[in-house]
Amino acid sequence: MAKFLGLMYTYLNISISKNIVPDGIKGREIHHSFPMTFFQPHTVRLDHKNLSLLKQWTWQFVYIRPVCSVLMIALQLLDIYPSWLSWTFTLILNTSVSLALYSLVIFYHVFAKELAPHKPLAKFLCVKGIVFFCFWQGIVLDILVAIGVVKSNHFWLDVEHLQEALQNTLVIVEMVFFSLLMQYAYTAEPYQKGSVSEKAEEKKKE
Numbered sequence: 141m142a143k144f145l146g147l148m149y150t151y152l153n154i155s156i157s158k159n160i161v162p163d164g165i166k167g168r169e170i171h172h173s174f175p176m177t178f179f180q181p182h183t184v185r186l187d188h189k190n191l192s193l194l195k196q197w198t199w200q201f202v203y204i205r206p207v208c209s210v211l212m213i214a215l216q217l218l219d220i221y222p223s224w225l226s227w228t229f230t231l232i233l234n235t236s237v238s239l240a241l242y243s244l245v246i247f248y249h250v251f252a253k254e255l256a257p258h259k260p261l262a263k264f265l266c267v268k269g270i271v272f273f274c275f276w277q278g279i280v281l282d283i284l285v286a287i288g289v290v291k292s293n294h295f296w297l298d299v300e301h302l303q304e305a306l307q308n309t310l311v312i313v314e315m316v317f318f319s320l321l322m323q324y325a326y327t328a329e330p331y332q333k334g335s336v337s338e339k340a341e342e343k344k345k346e
């Protein structure tokens with residue numbers, strides 16, 4: 141997610157580290173929604189400070205995710221990983237990823253018109269959609285196995301391998317649709333010599 145925010149910054153010629161914010165985008169309104177209105181005004185003006193805040197909200201997940209992963213692995217190896225601790229980590233990670241996604245959505249909403257030719261939303265959905273489906277369908281399969289909906293009736297195929305086979309089959313089917321979306325999102329047009337030269341000529345004419 142942090143890389144997608146950086147990609148959108150590049151499209152808009154924004155550099156937080158170098159304090160570069162084009163004058164044409166300064167002062168735009170950012171409208172926060174619930175529950176962020178508990179911590180931020182409902183409407184703020186876009187400036188270097190608010191852009192930095194959006195970047196921090198996105199990057200916090202980059203640090204929290206690996207820290208939580210290391211702690212979870214260490215606690216499991218030490219055999220001190222009760223269910224309440226597992227749910228605590230789940231809550232922390234879901235809150236962290238929700239904040240990162242929120243900052244991306246807010247940023248995209250403000251610059252949707254300028255970013256539209258680059259299709260950043262489609263690019264984001266291509267990558268994160270795969271992760272999203274793989275994660276949540278795995279959770280659903282775990283629940284279905286736990287309540288006995290998914291079960292094995294063959295001695296040579298236990299339920300764990302059946303669940304893995306179902307997960308892999310779903311991924312294969314999903315990849316067909318994601319491949320079509322990727323052809324739209326990651327088109328080769330911007331990298332074709334003809335397209336680049338045509339854009340250069342258009343800029344000269346303007």
